[in-house]
Amino acid sequence: MTGGPARRGAVAGLASPAPVTSMLPGVYLDDDLLGRFVSAFDDALAPVFLTLDTLECYVDPWLAPRDHLEWVGRWVGVEADPGWATDRLRAAVADAARTQRLRGTARGVADAVRTVTGGEVQVGDTGGVASSLVPGGDLPGTAGPSFHVRVVVDDPAEVDERHVHDVIAQCRPVHVPYTLEVVENR
Numbered sequence: 001m002t003g004g005p006a007r008r009g010a011v012a013g014l015a016s017p018a019p020v021t022s023m024l025p026g027v028y029l030d031d032d033l034l035g036r037f038v039s040a041f042d043d044a045l046a047p048v049f050l051t052l053d054t055l056e057c058y059v060d061p062w063l064a065p066r067d068h069l070e071w072v073g074r075w076v077g078v079e080a081d082p083g084w085a086t087d088r089l090r091a092a093v094a095d096a097a098r099t100q101r102l103r104g105t106a107r108g109v110a111d112a113v114r115t116v117t118g119g120e121v122q123v124g125d126t127g128g129v130a131s132s133l134v135p136g137g138d139l140p141g142t143a144g145p146s147f148h149v150r151v152v153v154d155d156p157a158e159v160d161e162r163h164v165h166d167v168i169a170q171c172r173p174v175h176v177p178y179t180l181e182v183v184e185n186r
Contacts, residue, residue, distance in 0.1 A: 016046040116164060126147065159182050161182060
């Protein structure tokens, strides 16, 4: 059938690696009707055996089919944009563990934003320690933590800023406010 959704399991002529007919007791092997009846189980079980034998391919981001890749991505916290190319999604899912380890850091925010925008990302933060030589004196810098995310892309109109804000919200420290700037590459 063409034009419809792809279906797994319906592989014409797929042979079972463990035919049920061969497991029948010897007294039943000569019964043609029983042999044909039991072979129907082979047709039904062959896709199950194939799936179990290749299960690691369904969860490996470099081998999984696109629809399974999106499913595995949800397991590891990757919010896939339907417009992403499959190679881009594969890289994001494969890199998810490293991205999770960097969560809450400037580098983690930059990597996550780079994944969803494909642009050059710069994150400037106010993190650090401030001290004063005068007891009770004013501390240098800003009063509270914050950071600024600057994204440089070829076409800013192609960047879904709402999605970028969602990604930043997921990977930033909860108590730290931020600003986002998307600019054109010149």
